[in-house]
Amino acid sequence: MPLGLEGIVGESEALRDALDRARKVASSRLTTVLIVGETGTGKELFARGIHYAGPSRGEPFVAVNCAAIPETLLESELFGHERGAFTDARAQKRGLMELAGSGTLFLDEIGELPPRLQPKLLRALEERRVRRLGGLQEIEISCRIIAAANTSLHDAVTRLEFREDLYYRLNVFRITLPPLRERQGDVELLARHFLAELARQQELEPKMLEPDAVAALRAHTWPGNLRELKNVIEHAAILSEGPSIRAEHLMIQQRTSIPASRASGPVREIQIPPEGKSLDAIEKEAVQLTLQITRGNRSAAARILGISRPTLARKMREYGLYQPANGHET
Ligand SMILES: Nc1ncnc2c1ncn2[C@@H]1O[C@H](COP(=O)(O)OP(=O)(O)OP(=O)(O)O)[C@@H](O)[C@H]1O
Numbered sequence: 001m002p003l004g005l006e007g008i009v010g011e012s013e014a015l016r017d018a019l020d021r022a023r024k025v026a027s028s029r030l031t032t033v034l035i036v037g038e039t040g041t042g043k044e045l046f047a048r049g050i051h052y053a054g055p056s057r058g059e060p061f062v063a064v065n066c067a068a069i070p071e072t073l074l075e076s077e078l079f080g081h082e083r084g085a086f087t088d089a090r091a092q093k094r095g096l097m098e099l100a101g102s103g104t105l106f107l108d109e110i111g112e113l114p115p116r117l118q119p120k121l122l123r124a125l126e127e128r129r130v131r132r133l134g135g136l137q138e139i140e141i142s143c144r145i146i147a148a149a150n151t152s153l154h155d156a157v158t159r160l161e162f163r164e165d166l167y168y169r170l171n172v173f174r175i176t177l178p179p180l181r182e183r184q185g186d187v188e189l190l191a192r193h194f195l196a197e198l199a200r201q202q203e204l205e206p207k208m209l210e211p212d213a214v215a216a217l218r219a220h221t222w223p224g225n226l227r228e229l230k231n232v233i234e235h236a237a238i239l240s241e242g243p244s245i246r247a248e249h250l251m252i253q254q255r256t257s258i259p260a261s262r263a264s265g266p267v268r269e270i271q272i273p274p275e276g277k278s279l280d281a282i283e284k285e286a287v288q289l290t291l292q293i294t295r296g297n298r299s300a301a302a303r304i305l306g307i308s309r310p311t312l313a314r315k316m317r318e319y320g321l322y323q324p325a326n327g328h329e330t
């Protein structure tokens, strides 16, 4: 997989604009970047691209998913702690802000950063210093921060769930990734790109798309965006035994177009086949469909489902509904 921004495919104007902005900001090492887009629109791909296209490509790229880690752990992960700072703190630990060195710290799902940690992050961004938990010494921070959020971050500010000052501090250089339904022209291009990628991995010839498959791809509205498209293509490549993919190989869910101008969308159904279905599978679908309805807004989805945001995050994790980006890389 190419590092940097070269592997990002798309010809639509909105995507070209985003790429152009990413290229420009890649070279200014310390500029904070906010990447906003629906689920599966390529936020992490862009974050990595900016890092590897810039002067710090040899330094660490550290990704943290703010929604996937419990609050107390997240605090010590980000800022580190001194020995004895809390009961389990047997040894001193450096925080990811330190460990990112002069590389990049990618804060995924920043909208889920617990309110208590928001002023701490703001201070770290403004003063470029942190203090480990239980520590007195100020440690200088030299990494770039790239944050990613879904399109509801601004609503969270209006609802006072996300601090406005932090929002403005993060929103210095914003890159907005368009949903796939607004770049229908790219769907076919991306489908071929994913087929070529698969073929390369398997050292085979790429499969072709029959006209009826292309028509079906174009007709769909892709609520899960590029991740959904990629999954549909991988699935189809397995199902079709011949050299080409037909519409029947594409496991596209029923149309779920949500016209922006209409508040009420189509009715979504959970189907129980004749042989029945496990409660887990039903719950997974309920979570998935609710997130589609709220376009990835977790606070809204949790409210509708009548569960807390951490519970929703846990269920999403359990059901593999997104790829957690915690874990450290260099
Ligand atoms: N423009 C693109 N060209 C090629 N591949 C892409 C492009 N955009 C996204 N992808 C691929 O689509 C998948 C989803 O992208 P990514 O994980 O970056 O999305 P995301 O916005 O972080 O999603 P989520 O909000 O669900 O975490 C990845 O496999 C990524 O490599």
Ligand SMILES: [Mg+2]
Binding pocket: 043, 044, 108, 325
């Ligand atoms: Mg992501």
